[in-house]
Amino acid sequence: MYLIWIIIVGGLIGWLSGNLIGRDVPGGILGNIVAGFIGALLGTEVLGDWGPIIGGFYIVPAIFGAVVALLIFFAIARGGGLRRR
Secondary structure, three states: OHHHHHHHHHHHHHHHHHHHHOOOOOOHHHHHHHHHHHHHHHHHHHHOOOOOEEOOEEHHHHHHHHHHHHHHHHHHHHOOOOOOO
């Protein structure tokens, strides 16, 4: 049951970060989950362990990390970051 909770929270973090930057996360639901996990790792490394914990994720650092990870991904994948075509 804990694994399902982690997947749901990771997906919500990825979905929220995609909405914050105004872009769809590639890969749909799976992409959201991956973005949430990467964001949690990156954000916790940069900002540390603080803020509310839901499903084993520190929410504030995880959202920050997911936004940064998505911005980096879009900059590399499309060569322009937030530029829309």
